[in-house]
Amino acid sequence: MERIVAVHDVGRIVNLLGATNQVEGGVLQGMGYALSEEVVVDPTTGIPTNAYLDEYKVPTMQDAPEILVDFIDLPDEALPNVGSRGLGEPPIIPTAAAIANAFAHATGRRSKALPLTRQRVLEALA
């Protein structure tokens, strides 16, 4: 992963630094969802095989790409506050889909399942 651009329309930005950090964190979570995080359940016993942080792979700082964050920053006049909408989970939501679309755009192949591990990428390319 080299670069992710995340632009969010969340109304008026009250705290630019805080909002930017929120998006960076969400993008990394979305990236984990897209590329490495997966609960594996043993098919015979139903016991999760990777319920530990050594096996459940969240992204590390070395996996973090360049993340470009920007905002539309137009106050939402319909809101009864200063015109700010929420920015909690939204940065996570489109990220995995965007990464999977980038993979499809680059290779012409789609994987029907996430995360796009080495195994799924090789299988999609086979």
Add this chain to the structure above:
Amino acid sequence: MTGYTKPGSLDQALELIAGEGAVAMAGGTDLAGQIDRGRRSPAVLVDVRGAGLGSIQADPGGVVIGATVTLAALAESPAMAPYAAVVASARAAASPLIRNVATVGGNLCQHTRCWYYRGEEFRCWLAGGDTCYAQIGDHRKHNLQRGDCISAHPSDLAPSLAALGATVRLASAGGGREVPLLELYRRPTEDNRSLLTLAEGELLTAVRLPAPPDASVYLRAGERQAFSFPLVGVAAARRGDQVRLVAAGVANIPVELDPADPLADLPGNPQSAWKRRLVSALADRAIGALGET
């Protein structure tokens, strides 16, 4: 209740290790995880970091690496620079925090990461039970050979050191021996489930490398950029026109591969066969990176 002791000399350490229930420990990064998940229950941990095994000594014939040299120190040592594959392995393993405490001896003697072996709820064949849960369960990351246990060898360092012709020094209260690194490992059998040929009371004290090769390289495929054991790790070294290729992640132990046919003895298991493509690609790239004589 596990005891802890840190002897100040090798002789003292070897004497303590020979004791009932004693287990040698250095960084403890693998051992602590095994204890946490109920796989090991030592009566006493013998911390061998005071036993004088923490230095790297270069001489005209090669280099001797003490067993308690950390992976971080190994990666940074000027004496290791001519052994590119070893430096790359030391940098690839684990994470910076772990590399600051994890040692060469511990990395070579670490146990498999098989999630059934490591899972508290399972007591698999390798752990003394009667079922290899991986073979009836999820073995997408397991090895590429058939057998009673299909766990994958996890060390990044072992392939590089073995490709470079390393020997290991094994000491015990009764004496010592030096064997080629690959002879430190064994395939587990019905009556002995150990993956190591270390005898009771024996300690790996040093790794000896011969003079540097003409070229060496270590390539690996992990699950993320740091803190991931190798799905497959391939080391290649060239001396003149002789190429040695050794891999981790493909068998229960590190194995030497035929440079002309790396997949020869690696048929794969149903869910792990996809890793054959990693082996083949990494072997090609590693051999290609060695250059011509």
